[in-house]
Amino acid sequence: MSTHNEPLLAFDHVKKHFGGLFVTNDVSFSVQQGEVLFIIGPNGAGKTTIFNLITGFVTPDEGDIRFEGESIKGLKPYQIARRGIGRTFQIVQPLANMSVLDNVMLGAFAHTSSKHEARRQADEILDLTGLGKWRDRMAGSLPLAGRKRLEIARALATRPKLILLDEVCAGLTPTEAVETIQLLKQLRDRGVSAIGGIEHVMRVVMEISDRVIVIHHGQKIAEGTPQEVTSHPDVIEAYLGARLEV
């Protein structure tokens, strides 16, 4: 099925409902190689479900999800991770009773069984992500920004082709958010594609997004460049409510 113009990830008419509620209602989008896509939507819009669908924690009712041209629907989370999709969680889940170094080594073990080699790779990534100063601390003792960054570092150590960052900036100060965005830029320069999830339309996000999709009540209501999307009437309505015609 693989053709050369197939996108890196194709999310194809996916439907998922919990009980009578469609949390993902016929959503389609794709991510190209090297692209940074942001999924924007208010709290409860269904962003996290999309991340869970892509990473295999939730299985679609209908539709298909393809990665590098092959369907990954129904694969287990660890199998999808092995294909090259890394992720972070909305509620940060560092392995609290392991050191920062150990956390990142876990990711590196995806490609080596040698502790020495895993440690070398982990140290490299700790330097890249600016976590070196916390190397030997317990992951649970880091401040929130540090834990979020550690999740990215751990995912990076598995050498993903695509990385999913759920609520990248939630709970961060503006300065910390800018630092995280800087990190995303570095990743893109290394050829890692990314999907970020974010609640609010932020200027920093607009700077690095190649494309933005807006999710509302489980449906995609807009897609385009950051500029196009922010001026879209449906998007404004979703965030601010309907304009009152007098």
Added chain:
Amino acid sequence: MKRLRAWILPILVLILFALIPFTASFYYQQIFFYIFLFAGVGFAWNLVGGYAGQLSLGHAAFFGIGAYAYALLAPHIGTGPAVLAAAVLSTVSAAPIGLICFRLRGPYFALATIAVAQLLLVLATNQFKGLTQGAAGLLVQGMVPDPSLYYWVALGFMVVAFAVTALLATSKTGYYLMAIREDEDTAQTVTINTPLYKLYALLVSALLTGVGGSIFAANLGTIQPNDVFSAAISNQVVFLAILGGAGTLYGPLVGAFILEFASDWLKNSVANVTWLGDANAFAFFLYGLLIVLVVMYMPAGIVGTVAKWRKGRAAHVHAQRTTAGV
């Protein structure tokens, strides 16, 4: 240099253990026999319950299967092959047990493991009475010509169990098991096949536990289902590992040492106090109290707490050096 230093303490302790039979009475040799045996089984449990964080409360299942496999087969195939058979059978039995119990997480897993051990206890007592002689007891062929030699058998078993678990725990497998303990979902996102690794840990653990059961049975000379399949066995293994420090390398040995001596002391000292009524029941009460206190105030166990304390001090010294610009 650092690697060399890490070996000094274990070697000294081992030399000390090797000297004990020449100075201690048979009574104390038996106490050490139980320390080594249960430390060994504790090491085995630690892979699943400590490192992988899957609270098995039913390790008596593997202990009992090992014990009965040895007891029933030794007269026919000889001592060595019977121990081997005990190892194989307990490992093989762990596969279906693991596949069923690991479908559940957290406390539900723990409950399922209790049920499995309890089921085997009932089966061995009633349904398979023809084979096991039930509560009447089964005569077990000895492993060594002289009872005092069981000391060495148990010591050897403990060293092997330690070596196996240490090798696994400090390798990639150990990292993977700890990741599963911390968060199974996250573990999957870093490509870990969590069901497979949990099963792997259980198989190795069951193998060692089964061998431990066979040694226990041989030393005892006669066994009944309640000796090897009971919750008392499962619990003792869990308690000593938690007391010493679940998920630490040396924890089970430290825990076995303390528990064995504490229960021996309790039995001897409490037995003479008549106003307490049933001395055994009171000993059990104190034993239970100890567990409650440890779990409440020292959940990392003795080795875990000491390690944390030392790490805290090291971090403090490091911080001082960094601020001083050294």
